Amino acid sequence: MTEPATEFPPPKILTLSPAHKPILITQGAEGRLYKTPSPFQPDQFCALKYRPPKPYRHPILDARLTKARISSEAKVLDRCYREGVPVPAVLAKDAAAGWMMIEWIEGEPVRVGINKWLGERPEDDAVVDHSQEDETPLIDLMKRIGVAVGALHRTGVVHGDLTTSNMMLRPWADDRLPNGHGDKAEKAKAVAGDVVVIDFGLAMQSQSDEDRAVDLYVLERAFASTHPRAERLFHHILDSYRGAFKKAPGVLHKLEDVRMRGRKRSMLG
């Protein structure tokens, strides 16, 4: 993700209360994410996802797309939230104005947690003897990821962009945190927390094994490129996915096909 080249004006909704300055969290191709005090509970934060108008697009087309995308993302989030999938709740939206306000999820992305666990180790995986190490906390996190994705798919939603950056680790209360001190406990704390799936900008409602398998394939590829040293543990995600979702066997069978062909399409002329 690149830093914005210029300072963007925030959406109008965030300029109504001059006391609070919204913080721009990310600026992607799609839109921007702000952190701002909740208008409903001023002692809490919320996230505001804003899709600004695109200057290159015909204004009628731009308005149509922005409205449809905010509506559909909010609808998918609502559906997941209702069914108990761990996602941020939708608090308010104005699809025509291009924004929705959602629950602020505390904590760090799963990517950061896993990288903290892996720490600064030699790049060459072969020289590290994993048998000496208790990897239970990391494996437990992998299992929680599989359960979250299983719950998502059970709801009839495919995410479209599953990566460890699009999952948050919402911290547990202190009494659930691993005990002890020292390096080992610190490492375990890095991968503690509930997995919350975020950024449904490319999500759609689908029940097909193919779409679900592609969702898993995207996660597998992203995982391998982001955490090559933990790639050998990826199967734990699929194992717990199988346990969490009744239709998983069909999806995992399809995943074999998707792996074989990749995203590749043979090019004609």
Place this chain on the structure above:
Amino acid sequence: MSQPHSPPPPPAQPQPPNMTDLLKKPRRIALGCEGSANKLGIGIILHENDTSTVLSNIRHTFVSPPGTGFLPKDTAAHHRSFFVRIALQALRVANITIPDIDCICYTRGPGMGAPLTSVAIAARTLSLLWNKPLVGVNHCVGHIEMGRAITGASHPVVLYVSGGNTQVIAYAEQRYRIFGEALDIAVGNCLDRFARTLEISNDPAPGYNIEQLAKQGGRILLDLPYAVKGMDCSFSGILTRADELAAHMKSGGKGPDGEAFTPADLCFSLQETIFAMLVEITERAMAHVGSSQVLIVGGVGCNERLQEMMGAMAAERGGSVYATDERFCIDNGIMIAHAGLLAYETGFQTPIEESTCTQRFRTDEVLVKWRK
């Protein structure tokens, strides 16, 4: 192949010089032959130290009547009957002699089978006749390298849009990697076929005539599907809907505002919709790889409305758009000569017994040894 003005036979040459000898040469020259679709192009390029100079770039296009596309058989016949004429013209304009040429480059693919074969045979003939090594070139890599050479864009995200291809590409670790692509028909194919529906002239190109017609539209934006999936997109459903709207118009139907609409309104709406999709997937790729340069190549890349929209997007990201004109955007021989010579300078050549061509040849199959 008849050769009424065949050049004098060259003196017997040693087979390809070894690479250290080649790179010591101050001037390296390649002749490139392109014929993967309806354009036959022959170009001659000179590499001198780090500079590339176009010595000649000759093209002849097979134009089919309005309402029809170009068929492989007729296109191949066109290429066969024009090859010698175009090759001689390229040599004449470049003002070089045959011993000056280091290698013969030709398009291995992707493209239409019959036209590719015709030009590959002609390139092989030149190679044997003049005793020069052959270099098979990926057509898409040819577009990218020529675009980089002409515009000076160093590390751009590339949008390659033509009648046969729609890809968003970025370079990483010796490959041009495809980040997004059309899932069904190419964007140029969508435009070409819609031009057939409206029976617009194919001369000089259907896309060019759609662009001119679209400039008269703009009163209304007709509703067409918008099909972007992540970094990929799809055009066949849009074409179907545009064809339906054209049929509706021809039968005297009214637009959503109760007024009649025109072919210009249709062309305008089609361009606005499909170009917005292309700019969107390009922007997503730019955000992904963290680049602010975008290079547009391929025949559709000539379209000034597409360049304008891409420019607005790039400007917002603090970057700029690089585009070329029809000499280099539309299929040409010089890009094959340039990309082929870049590969040849790294030691690559295609032995005559392996000098095949193929309709399917992905951009990311090529090992790009000449870039870091």
